[in-house]
Amino acid sequence: MLADILVITIGLAAIVWELWFFLGPRRAATAAALAKTGAQEVRVLVKNGYDPDTILVEAGRPVRLHFYRDETAECSERVVFDNLNIDEALPPFQIKTIEFVPPTPGDYPFRCGMSMIKGRVVAHGGRDASRAAAGTGHDKHV
Secondary structure (H helix, E strand, O other), X not given: OHHHHHHHHHHHHHHHHHHHHHHOOOOOOEEOEEOOOOOEEEEEEEOOOEEOOEEEEEOOXXXXXXXXXXXXXXXXXXXXXXXXXXXXXOOOOOEEXXXXXXXXXXXXXXXXXXXXXXXXEEEEOOOHHHHHOOOOOOHHHO
């Protein structure tokens, strides 16, 4: 009887954790930094997901995402941008740079090879990209 209650309690706790992990609150979006070369750059940590998982960029400008895979989980060994025809291996404990130019404003989702972890690049047009990072400066500068 006690063993049954323990198993049920552990099972319910696992279900709650899984729902929170996959459906819980997302981290705030990260605006890409503009490099001297004119490319927009962001370092993305791959460990139990993507951090950041939402990246703000300007459409029509080169983007460089530096993925650092800090794990050996099979799921995260590839990154796939279906809309951009990008499917690249992410070697463990190394940086892999993915470069592309988002042609138009919109969402450019990316995922692992098994579609279990997901992220997205949100491309805004022109001055909208700087407004997407509202809150990073004074109101009169946004």
